[in-house]
Amino acid sequence: xxxxxxxxxxxxxxxxxxxxxxxxxxxxxxxxxxxxxxxxxxxxxxxxxxxxxxxxxxxxxxxxxxxxxxxxxxxxxxxxxxxxxxxxxxxxxxx
Amino acid sequence: xxxxxxxxxxxxxxxxxxxxxxxxxxxxxxxxxxxxxxxxxxxxxxxxxxxxxxxxxxxxxxxxxxxxxxxxxxxxxxxxxxxxxxxxxxxxxxxxxxxxxxxxxxxxxxxxxxxxxxxxxxxxxxxxxxxxxxxxxxxxxxxxxxxxxxxxxxxxxxxxxxxxxxxxxxxxxxxxxxxxxxxxxxxxxxxxxxxxxxxxxxxxxxxxxxxxxxxxxxxxxxxxxxxxxxxxxxxxxxxxxxxxxxxxxxxxxxxxxxxxxxxxxxxxxxxxxxxxxxxxxxxxxxxxxxxxxxxxxxxxxxxxxxxxxxxxxxxxxxxxxxxxxxxxxxxxxxxxxxxxxxxxxxxxxxxxxxxxxxxxxxxxxxxxxxxxxxxxxxxxxxxxxxxxxxxxxxxxxxxxxxxxxxxxxxxxxxxxxxxxxxxxxxxxxxxxxxxxxxxxxxxxxxxxxxxxxxxxxxxxxxxxxxxxxxxxxxxxxxxxxxxxxx
Numbered sequence: 001x002x003x004x005x006x007x008x009x010x011x012x013x014x015x016x017x018x019x020x021x022x023x024x025x026x027x028x029x030x031x032x033x034x035x036x037x038x039x040x041x042x043x044x045x046x047x048x049x050x051x052x053x054x055x056x057x058x059x060x061x062x063x064x065x066x067x068x069x070x071x072x073x074x075x076x077x078x079x080x081x082x083x084x085x086x087x088x089x090x091x092x093x094x095x
Numbered sequence: 096x097x098x099x100x101x102x103x104x105x106x107x108x109x110x111x112x113x114x115x116x117x118x119x120x121x122x123x124x125x126x127x128x129x130x131x132x133x134x135x136x137x138x139x140x141x142x143x144x145x146x147x148x149x150x151x152x153x154x155x156x157x158x159x160x161x162x163x164x165x166x167x168x169x170x171x172x173x174x175x176x177x178x179x180x181x182x183x184x185x186x187x188x189x190x191x192x193x194x195x196x197x198x199x200x201x202x203x204x205x206x207x208x209x210x211x212x213x214x215x216x217x218x219x220x221x222x223x224x225x226x227x228x229x230x231x232x233x234x235x236x237x238x239x240x241x242x243x244x245x246x247x248x249x250x251x252x253x254x255x256x257x258x259x260x261x262x263x264x265x266x267x268x269x270x271x272x273x274x275x276x277x278x279x280x281x282x283x284x285x286x287x288x289x290x291x292x293x294x295x296x297x298x299x300x301x302x303x304x305x306x307x308x309x310x311x312x313x314x315x316x317x318x319x320x321x322x323x324x325x326x327x328x329x330x331x332x333x334x335x336x337x338x339x340x341x342x343x344x345x346x347x348x349x350x351x352x353x354x355x356x357x358x359x360x361x362x363x364x365x366x367x368x369x370x371x372x373x374x375x376x377x378x379x380x381x382x383x384x385x386x387x388x389x390x391x392x393x394x395x396x397x398x399x400x401x402x403x404x405x406x407x408x409x410x411x412x413x414x415x416x417x418x419x420x421x422x423x424x425x426x427x428x429x430x431x432x433x434x435x436x437x438x439x440x441x442x443x444x445x446x447x448x449x450x451x452x453x454x455x456x457x458x459x460x461x462x463x464x465x466x467x468x469x470x471x472x473x474x475x476x477x478x479x480x481x482x483x484x485x486x487x488x489x490x491x492x493x494x495x496x497x498x499x500x501x502x503x504x505x506x507x508x509x510x511x512x513x514x515x516x517x518x519x520x521x522x523x524x525x526x527x528x529x530x531x532x533x534x535x536x537x538x539x540x541x542x543x544x545x546x547x548x549x550x551x552x553x554x555x556x557x558x559x560x561x562x563x564x565x566x567x568x569x570x571x572x573x574x575x576x577x578x579x580x581x
Contacts, residue, residue: 008452011452011455011456011459012436015439016432016435016436017448017451017452018433018436018437018439019440020440023445027449027452031452031456033510033511034453034510034511037511038399038402038403038466039399040395040396040399041396041399041469042469044396044473044476046469046472046473049472049473049475049476050475051471051472051474052471052475052478054301055301055478055525055526056288056333057552058333063327076420078194079192079193079421079422080419081418081421081423088419088420091428091429091430091431091433092430093430
């Protein structure tokens with residue numbers, strides 16, 4: 001699979017990271033070499049191998065769906081870069 | 096008393112318990128070392144006043160039956176600490192002050208320790224040299240302009256420089272063991288699930304594991320005992336009885352079988368490391384251990400697998416940094432999407448962005464099977480390699496790293512050569528098993544070299560016993576001349 005500038009632009013859209021035009025050539029070069037390295041895996045035949053889903057020997061625990069906290073709005077808002085009394089504030093979304 | 100900051104953690108605990116030193120005196124001596132340094136850059140936040148206050152209140156009513164009575168500890172800045180800035184080495188979290196405490200740090204404080212400061216690390220723990228930190232490079236106390244390894248580079252540097260008696264790091268692909276090896280200290284990555292991940296800034300959730308970084312093997316046993324706990328708040332936490340690793344530590348390793356995997360003898364590895372490995376084998380043989388040649392045939396595929404799995408999980412974990420709930424927000428952007436894109440572009444450094452992009456790509460529609468699913472299959476094979484070997488042997492001995500510490504900037508422009516640093520440490524994370532790196536010798540520059548012992552899941556006690564026994568015979572002495580002071 002080849003990595004080119006268009007692909008990088010597409011992935012950065014998906015990842016919500018704007019990419020500096022000046023840096024895009026270096027980034028393409030770096031990612032291409034990393035993918036070449038990663039693609040060594042294609043040497044291996046894994047047709048009959050089950051993908052690993054957990055490295056724990058026991059299944060994940062489930063828990064009761066219970067409320068065990070709450071009323072922590074102020075705490076949650078404490079670290080927000082922009083807020084008013086009760087809400088996170090974001091740029092206008094609906095016209 | 097001679098410089099108490101040079102003593103090991105377990106010696107200090109003993110002195111405090113015998114009331115020969117006070118917590119305040121001890122805390123003062125570490126603060127002095129921290130203040131005398133303006134070159135290593137191991138700390139992001141120093142909590143001198145708070146720590147002194149805690150030490151005084153400890154001395155007023157000392158609780159001496161705890162594991163870490165009155166011990167000041169600086170921790171990697173990836174552990175959330177209530178009311179104390181937690182940056183993960185990133186601009187994104189430069190001003191983030193958690194209002195909760197990570198389970199692992201809380202466990203330490205419950206055993207009588209208190210926070211001395213927050214230690215520098217690679218941004219979001221992504222790096223092998225501490226050069227990706229937004230807060231600058233960290234230097235290795237062994238020599239000026241040398242990297243301490245990473246990602247727990249600040250932790251390793253502060254420990255080796257006697258700025259903290261012990262510390263904790265996190266290890267996703269070698270981030271505890273490689274810096275321990277580079278600085279002549281001991282680093283233990285426990286079995287996945289032994290220490291809670293709750294409150295640790297997430298990198299790759301199926302690989303991340305917290306562990307101790309210490310001056311001696313005894314200290315690692317003591318720290319692991321304090322850190323490990325079952326935690327309902329981490330769904331992958333293992334529910335098991337607490338073990339007394341420190342009390343049960345012994346030199347009795349006669350009759351054990353230890354494997355030497357042929358695949359770890361890689362091309363271009365310095366002769367010194369080969370000799371170190373041979374010496375390790377000899378020491379074990381002399382202790383009555385049987386050395387067994389084994390094969391871990393899929394070793395060469397561990398790094399490529401890691402560079403799919405870890406970025407995939409990182410891209411998903413780091414999606415939370417959107418400039419809304421906490422962390423940095425860009426002032427640029429005309430709408431919500433642009434605000435997200437600029438926030439993430441300005442808030443993350445190059446290596447983090449690179450990994451998010453790799454992760455996004457391998458999980459994206461049309462590529463998921465070719466990359467992510469393929470990697471999870473190979474991960475299964477790597478795990479089976481270890482499962483098979485542990486039918487024959489009790490533990491595995493390898494070098495910790497393929498080289499000693501390198502110069503700052505030496506590998507910065509070449510991601511692959513940087514990634515190759517973790518060639519011996521990454522397979523362990525993929526298999527979720529424990530491993531410890533101990534200082535085992537020096538190279539021609541006098542830089543420390545480490546040996547790694549890998550064990551069965553939850554077999555930390557045996558691993559510690561083997562390491563303890565080897566430590567005694569190796570008798571490694573740190574030769575650091577404190578060039579960074581004055």
